[in-house]
Amino acid sequence: MQIHQHIIEFVSDAGEGAQTAGQCLGTVSAKMGNGIWTVEIIPAEVEPPRRSRAGASGNRVRIGSKKITNAGDQADLVVAFNEQVLYSRFDVGAMRDGTIILLDDKWASVDDENIRKEFADAVADFKNRKADIRFVPFESETKKHIKDPRHGKNIWALGLVCAIYDRDLKLAEIEITKKFAKKSQEIVDTNLKLLHAGYDWAMQNTDLRFSIPAEPSDVPKIVVNGNIALALGIMAAGIEVCSMYPITPATSISHYLAEAFPRMGCVVHQAEDEISAIGFAIGASFAGKTPVTITSGPGLALKNEFLALAIMAELPLVVVIVQRGGPSTGLPTRVEQGDLLSALYAQPGDAPKIVMAPSNHEECFHFIITARKLAETFRTPVIVLSDANLATGQQPIPRPNPKTTWFAPPIDQSDWDESVPPFDWDPQTGLSQRPIPGQKNGNYVVTGLAHDQNGRVAYESSINEHAMQARSRKLATLQHALKPPVIHGDPEGGDLLVIGWGSPRGAIEEAVDTLRAQGISVSSVTLKFLSPFEPNLKEIFSKFKHLLCVEINYSDPASFGDARRYSQLCTVLRAHTLCDIDCWSHVPGIPLTPKDIEAAILEHIDQKGIDKP
Amino acid sequence: MQIHQHIIEFVSDAGEGAQTAGQCLGTVSAKMGNGIWTVEIIPAEVEPPRRSRAGASGNRVRIGSKKITNAGDQADLVVAFNEQVLYSRFDVGAMRDGTIILLDDKWASVDDENIRKEFADAVADFKNRKADIRFVPFESETKKHIKDPRHGKNIWALGLVCAIYDRDLKLAEIEITKKFAKKSQEIVDTNLKLLHAGYDWAMQNTDLRFSIPAEPSDVPKIVVNGNIALALGIMAAGIEVCSMYPITPATSISHYLAEAFPRMGCVVHQAEDEISAIGFAIGASFAGKTPVTITSGPGLALKNEFLALAIMAELPLVVVIVQRGGPSTGLPTRVEQGDLLSALYAQPGDAPKIVMAPSNHEECFHFIITARKLAETFRTPVIVLSDANLATGQQPIPRPNPKTTWFAPPIDQSDWDESVPPFDWDPQTGLSQRPIPGQKNGNYVVTGLAHDQNGRVAYESSINEHAMQARSRKLATLQHALKPPVIHGDPEGGDLLVIGWGSPRGAIEEAVDTLRAQGISVSSVTLKFLSPFEPNLKEIFSKFKHLLCVEINYSDPASFGDARRYSQLCTVLRAHTLCDIDCWSHVPGIPLTPKDIEAAILEHIDQKGIDKP
Amino acid sequence: MGETLSFVSFVTKEKASPTHKKEKLMNMTDWTLEPRMREFELGDYLGAAPRWCPSCGNHTVLKCLQKLCKDLNLPPEKTVVVSGIGCSSRLPHHMGTYGFHSLHGRSLPVACGIRARRPDLSIFVVTGDGDCCAIGAGHWLHALRYNMKMTVMLLDNNIYGLTKKQTSPTTPAHTKTNTHPNGAPLDPVNPLATAISMTNASFVAQCVDWLPEHLYNTLLRAQQHPGLAFIRIRQRCPHFMKGHLDAFMNDPNKIQILTDPRGVLPGSLTQTYGTVEHDPTSYDDAMKHARQTDPIPLGLLYLNESALRYDEFTQKGIVTSEEEKLAAIEAELNKFAIL
Amino acid sequence: MGETLSFVSFVTKEKASPTHKKEKLMNMTDWTLEPRMREFELGDYLGAAPRWCPSCGNHTVLKCLQKLCKDLNLPPEKTVVVSGIGCSSRLPHHMGTYGFHSLHGRSLPVACGIRARRPDLSIFVVTGDGDCCAIGAGHWLHALRYNMKMTVMLLDNNIYGLTKKQTSPTTPAHTKTNTHPNGAPLDPVNPLATAISMTNASFVAQCVDWLPEHLYNTLLRAQQHPGLAFIRIRQRCPHFMKGHLDAFMNDPNKIQILTDPRGVLPGSLTQTYGTVEHDPTSYDDAMKHARQTDPIPLGLLYLNESALRYDEFTQKGIVTSEEEKLAAIEAELNKFAIL
Numbered sequence A, B: 001m002q003i004h005q006h007i008i009e010f011v012s013d014a015g016e017g018a019q020t021a022g023q024c025l026g027t028v029s030a031k032m033g034n035g036i037w038t039v040e041i042i043p044a045e046v047e048p049p050r051r052s053r054a055g056a057s058g059n060r061v062r063i064g065s066k067k068i069t070n071a072g073d074q075a076d077l078v079v080a081f082n083e084q085v086l087y088s089r090f091d092v093g094a095m096r097d098g099t100i101i102l103l104d105d106k107w108a109s110v111d112d113e114n115i116r117k118e119f120a121d122a123v124a125d126f127k128n129r130k131a132d133i134r135f136v137p138f139e140s141e142t143k144k145h146i147k148d149p150r151h152g153k154n155i156w157a158l159g160l161v162c163a164i165y166d167r168d169l170k171l172a173e174i175e176i177t178k179k180f181a182k183k184s185q186e187i188v189d190t191n192l193k194l195l196h197a198g199y200d201w202a203m204q205n206t207d208l209r210f211s212i213p214a215e216p217s218d219v220p221k222i223v224v225n226g227n228i229a230l231a232l233g234i235m236a237a238g239i240e241v242c243s244m245y246p247i248t249p250a251t252s253i254s255h256y257l258a259e260a261f262p263r264m265g266c267v268v269h270q271a272e273d274e275i276s277a278i279g280f281a282i283g284a285s286f287a288g289k290t291p292v293t294i295t296s297g298p299g300l301a302l303k304n305e306f307l308a309l310a311i312m313a314e315l316p317l318v319v320v321i322v323q324r325g326g327p328s329t330g331l332p333t334r335v336e337q338g339d340l341l342s343a344l345y346a347q348p349g350d351a352p353k354i355v356m357a358p359s360n361h362e363e364c365f366h367f368i369i370t371a372r373k374l375a376e377t378f379r380t381p382v383i384v385l386s387d388a389n390l391a392t393g394q395q396p397i398p399r400p401n402p403k404t405t406w407f408a409p410p411i412d413q414s415d416w417d418e419s420v421p422p423f424d425w426d427p428q429t430g431l432s433q434r435p436i437p438g439q440k441n442g443n444y445v446v447t448g449l450a451h452d453q454n455g456r457v458a459y460e461s462s463i464n465e466h467a468m469q470a471r472s473r474k475l476a477t478l479q480h481a482l483k484p485p486v487i488h489g490d491p492e493g494g495d496l497l498v499i500g501w502g503s504p505r506g507a508i509e510e511a512v513d514t515l516r517a518q519g520i521s522v523s524s525v526t527l528k529f530l531s532p533f534e535p536n537l538k539e540i541f542s543k544f545k546h547l548l549c550v551e552i553n554y555s556d557p558a559s560f561g562d563a564r565r566y567s568q569l570c571t572v573l574r575a576h577t578l579c580d581i582d583c584w585s586h587v588p589g590i591p592l593t594p595k596d597i598e599a600a601i602l603e604h605i606d607q608k609g610i611d612k613p
Numbered sequence C, D: 001m002g003e004t005l006s007f008v009s010f011v012t013k014e015k016a017s018p019t020h021k022k023e024k025l026m027n028m029t030d031w032t033l034e035p036r037m038r039e040f041e042l043g044d045y046l047g048a049a050p051r052w053c054p055s056c057g058n059h060t061v062l063k064c065l066q067k068l069c070k071d072l073n074l075p076p077e078k079t080v081v082v083s084g085i086g087c088s089s090r091l092p093h094h095m096g097t098y099g100f101h102s103l104h105g106r107s108l109p110v111a112c113g114i115r116a117r118r119p120d121l122s123i124f125v126v127t128g129d130g131d132c133c134a135i136g137a138g139h140w141l142h143a144l145r146y147n148m149k150m151t152v153m154l155l156d157n158n159i160y161g162l163t164k165k166q167t168s169p170t171t172p173a174h175t176k177t178n179t180h181p182n183g184a185p186l187d188p189v190n191p192l193a194t195a196i197s198m199t200n201a202s203f204v205a206q207c208v209d210w211l212p213e214h215l216y217n218t219l220l221r222a223q224q225h226p227g228l229a230f231i232r233i234r235q236r237c238p239h240f241m242k243g244h245l246d247a248f249m250n251d252p253n254k255i256q257i258l259t260d261p262r263g264v265l266p267g268s269l270t271q272t273y274g275t276v277e278h279d280p281t282s283y284d285d286a287m288k289h290a291r292q293t294d295p296i297p298l299g300l301l302y303l304n305e306s307a308l309r310y311d312e313f314t315q316k317g318i319v320t321s322e323e324e325k326l327a328a329i330e331a332e333l334n335k336f337a338i339l
């Protein structure tokens, strides 16, 4: 059967390799020219108990004929090695009526009576919920080729899925060879055998067949997850120092960098804590090497005092925040966009800084390069807000062509013009050049105390007001330099504008496209800059009858009345534009789906009494 | 000459005792039944170089016939021991045409030629600026009674001022005796002699005479500065643990507490840093002893991670922030209201908490008692925002009558009802009772991870949404329980409503009263709660044609256009009400004066084209 | 204003009546009677099932702690287990007592705060090598100095477990980790030496997870200590540090048991391992053993029973009555009275 | 997208041309030539006038540092003085060099970050006893371990000066302070012992502010050290700790000079004070001296010249050319290429 897109999931106990199977399927499909989006399913523990719901590990792979921009709605086909991990997918609403489930039925005949009963009950329950369950002997078939089937059934399952979706086995062989090459040739060979065995078994034992034709691309592409895209961006920006303290889901950026960065002559510094990590970065910045520091929400909470110092002392710095579920330790492996207000407002006093948010993998890469330039030009920290959804999802993007102009130039060590003070604030733009240690006659003292143009401590009212204004003016300057955001849909206006930022963009635009195709007058816009905002927002918003922020963070239901707390972007935009923007926001710990957004848009249109066609 | 009010300043090098003189004058006047407000003039260093502008130390005392609610405008009479420290008062705009300045002229005849010249130049300059300079031989007269006049001329000057303002010398004697009793009887005697000598000198050598009649009060009063009021509130609230790390301008709360708290069987814990200070407080809270932690902006920046944990784990806690000039180290001894946004939004994720701001000394005391009760009832942290202006200014307030009902009750150690989970969120209010260690069957695990009603770690979407809503609902519950704020002026509405919070209240209300007396239709309102807001704000605001926030924090001038950043309360209120609220806010490091606020109101009315009478 | 709460009309139900509370407060002050009255079973100390890797060393530590609680008949409601964040710090969830799973690196401030006004609780702290020696290093030093009564277990697996194999302060140099794929660049911190160096540190011991009897005896000995007992437990992390402690497990010559009447009972260990007499009150000797990395010493390295205890400072006045408090605040207000 | 910065139309002037920068980068790599070319005077190292209390011990330290810079002819633009917050931490403002007056407790992370990629700068760190041993304690331990080349001066006045007399970690027990009006409840931290205990600590010395010659010699010796030189300077705070070091100033028996060819030149001190030979490479002896509080040892207590240096790790690849970098990033991208 020919289809436009399908969502395939692999779920297993941790250590059974469902993640590997999914990644391979994704890469193979991308290489075949399909659009893909993968999402990791990650347990919170390293090796949680087997057969437990919270221990599910795996991968969701959405494959399409065209470009895929998000993780999609419910799954079409699921490979599950036991029924408990499968349950976790039902729990998050990942299944629809008729989802095809390929489940190992070995549990029906194990010795342990409890397990047999659990299995039987679950299967009955799944059937009740209208799942299309088909039993597959993953383990017993795998056992024919390898002693411990826990380390093989993933590849056998991959072979099976390749048969069902008509994937190019040659490409799968390449991926497997790459994956296991580090171990041993024997392991490579065994896995290749398993791949073919799974494939053959499917050809003989099932008539499930789907084909998702690809549209070949004429531009070279790479497949990366968002964290790798950020890491590559860091390298391409010519950043020399990445200073960090491990924290999920940001750490994998530094894992990759720790490996690759030395090849560029650069260094990852793992500090003793987040405070030290940003302090080290700020030291490097003062010394002329604009660095990056990487963290997630709890780490951001610790970096605020130093961030304020960098703002006050006008030291460039790129801060990458990969957002996770909050507040506090929250949901460390899950997605949320809950750190916007904190990024904007966490520092006591007035602390203007630049905040940007990539909405896809390509932007993850390029925003870092922009961020470093902005940090240096505007002599201030730039926060880049990513999230767990971008971080772990894989996507093909056009291969960037790095240029030396993307790099930070070598540090300036020429003599400083003695007549120029270290904070020579331009009255129009607030901008100034900074002396770098080593520059003769540039000698000055960085301080977090209020200071004048010479960097000298100053208590006078007028100096404090002047310096504050100079720092704030930089944001106005940047806003004037930015282009207004682009409307997805109808730039001329309409009934409803959905406003978003960051990773939900793909799902929002898919929902908008679906509804527009049905004649509904809805458009969307994704803000790339959160501080300062891109220009003309009020003007743009005024073309639409209704405005709705869609984001992955908490907001009170409208029933809370006067006390209602709006979602985060919504709050800031209401203050900024005074437009009556409503919000539909949630904290499910998983990406918002296009279907849910569609429903929210329709409901909103209903409530507001807008005619549907 | 009979007057309604006067502002008197004493300025000296640090160590010359101008602060003591001012404090005594204030207390004596308060005891005589006058309204007073004192403001400390504090250098940033411990013992800065003599005769330096930034080293000025002293006190401003505003004395009135009626209640005084703020530091007032420019000074009427200034005692200055040298011309350089006096300069610092000109620098901050504390002088008006005709301010009487009593300056020591010893500098005209010192050996050092430079000093003689500095003095002559300064005097000429001051005269140019229309000051009414009169030379007084503070030092040479003092020398007649004490060897080192640096430790005596302050009391001589106090005697002088007592003569000018017809102060009750008996009361001054009591204050001096109290002040020096700790040292020795000899020192007490010398100072009493100096007091009388100054008094006598004035009677013989100057005809300056002012009388500020007092309206005797029928309620008992105490004279305290804001930090002492907070400290007394902490004691009256029955708080057992104050956990802190020293930071200006909050530290003096703990100095007083460290001395007095043990007499109530309570303890001040000075931690190794701010993170540990709040962690210790949270531990005490978990164990049933709702504590207070005290800090200023830079310390708040460090406490956010733990604050988020307290919110997530629903542990009561009172957090006192005495705001100072920011951002970063900023202006440590100066006033600002720059930490509002940070108090509201600094924690990554959704972190609803209660935020209150006292606007005078009486509220400093009572808000703490309220804060502790709210913290326990709502099972959440309560932030109390004071500032450096309240902190160091002295004012008479009605003497509170502590009751045992203000105290935290002894911790509950009765058996916990096993059927009640540790987070038994009431669906209407979000409230729940918490088990305290020692309560049988209450055993549960506090965690910052997402958790269900039983405190068990949970990753399900629905549980996360439910728990977030329960925590947020508490704010809506509190808002419903609050009364709408009271309008100062005309509750029925008018041309302009000035909106403020915290310490500027007195100056705002004085400005409003002055203008209303001129027939201008202006009123003001002071918000006591910043999270949640008191109810009906939008309704109240809608009765006024124009709205203006007045606060001591940074905002861009209107000329910044679309990129304009509003003052902090203004930003939050715009989002909350969608009313087009303008702002007039500044960061001079000193309190806003009634005159400046008057001018701002008039200018605003002009701009908006409102008819003046 | 003038009257507290006048702007808040909200009233909540008080759960327990004041009399009830007074009665219970008394109970609290004579808490020593409690344990005699009830007998506990191991099941009383079981919480949610552990989710550590199957052969993780943490399992043994959990079991030892549960057995200790049972053998000492500690009332579960009077027992609090505090932790930071990490694999090891999940431990409180697996206990049937009160627990506090706090923030990464911050278990000790929380535990000290709990102790501040509660002499009646038994407090155990679980921390990891990253939690204690990296992000928590400052608190660690100062908690040792505060020396408040509690047992602190450093589960030292020489790696960041929960976040998946980054270098920890105790990771041996050259170990390949995810943040140092070419090998950790520095020699590891020695938590024993640094703990002993801290003024007022009063009890420093070392155990290994695979000798539960000795671990149990150490926990038992720690319970008798009046101040803070710091126990470093060498912990296996088969998932990320496969076999890194095998040498110590397999070669009895690589372990040396410290013996002393004031120390930890060696129990059956003397059958397998060499012993050495060691006076734990000698700083110099303690430091020598602490710095010895092969063989490693097990037992009590350092003991200073006369070290000042900060809880004696924080607990002053704990039984002050409401009447006394009211009198005290009245007296303070009088000092500021003018009329 | 696809092209960086496409949504930003803003362009700024670049101050220096790329060629100019290249040339200067070369200069940086052969920086040792620089000092020969210019002669500096004391005036070159003077910054804003100090605002410390008149007889504060900090004045001497400032003067010693300025003299050192002059005698070593350190180019002011190649010299950076980093500090935290406190009276002592105002020092960078009073130098004519580059300076970084950072945050309370955080001087060391900043200094390490400066060193990370800049072997050409001379780095001095000034910190206080609160700054270093309280809020900065974790960074202090780890900076000792990183052992990056710099001279760290702990100005230990046994009190919080700037915030007006609160107890610091090194305040002696029973001292009356504003936060402990009835006396500090704990014995003071011993910064020397704890510093020595830290793995990889490589240079630990003690000085007093009133013996500037010895202080100068110690700073000089520190300059020759390849790693982090930690110098605790006992500092007078006449304002808040009047006379607290008088005993050491007035009684020569209360001071002992450590001598060794590898140590600090005792200079004229031997005329007044007793000396003791001390092998600074012996951990045990160093620890003994560190723990000795009367008489106090002055000089180099501990030296380990073979300790690993983290700057060798961070500075790898510092001269990589743009072309090499471009090739490397291209190679990385290729690894993810699919088409």
Ligand SMILES: Cc1ncc(C[n+]2csc(CCOP(=O)(O)OP(=O)(O)O)c2C)c(N)n1
Binding pocket: A245, A246, A247, A248, A274, A298, A299, A302, A329, C085, C086, C087, C088, C089, C103, C104, C127, C128, C129, C130, C131, C132, C155, C157, C159, C160, C161, C162, C163, C168
């Ligand atoms: C502020 C903050 N930073 C970082 C983290 C991420 N984090 C969680 S556990 C951990 C390290 C765990 O290592 P360790 O303390 O040795 O415990 P283990 O898992 O090995 O038992 C880190 C870095 C966090 N939760 N919070």
Ligand SMILES: Cc1ncc(C[n+]2csc(CCOP(=O)(O)OP(=O)(O)O)c2C)c(N)n1
Binding pocket: B245, B246, B247, B248, B274, B298, B299, B302, B329, D085, D086, D087, D088, D089, D103, D104, D127, D128, D129, D130, D131, D132, D155, D157, D159, D160, D161, D162, D163, D168
């Ligand atoms: C985060 C933070 N907490 C607290 C302070 C207040 N503070 C400034 S200096 C200082 C202590 C100073 O003592 P020390 O480090 O011994 O230096 P000294 O003044 O004695 O030289 C404190 C607590 C601060 N500036 N920042």
Ligand code: SF4
Binding pocket: A046, A047, C051, C052, C053, C055, C056, C057, C058, C087, C088, C157, C161, C162, C236, C237, C238, C239, C240
């Ligand atoms: S990763 Fe290591 S420490 Fe964590 S549970 Fe697994 S074995 Fe234990």
Ligand code: SF4
Binding pocket: B046, B047, D051, D052, D053, D055, D056, D057, D058, D087, D088, D157, D161, D162, D236, D237, D238, D239, D240
């Ligand atoms: S308070 Fe003490 S440390 Fe600070 S400047 Fe004065 S004497 Fe020096």
Ligand SMILES: [Mg+2]
Binding pocket: C086, C128, C129, C130, C155, C156, C157, C158, C159, C160, C161, C168
């Ligand atoms: Mg570990």
Ligand SMILES: [Mg+2]
Binding pocket: D086, D128, D129, D130, D155, D156, D157, D158, D159, D160, D161, D168
């Ligand atoms: Mg000090």
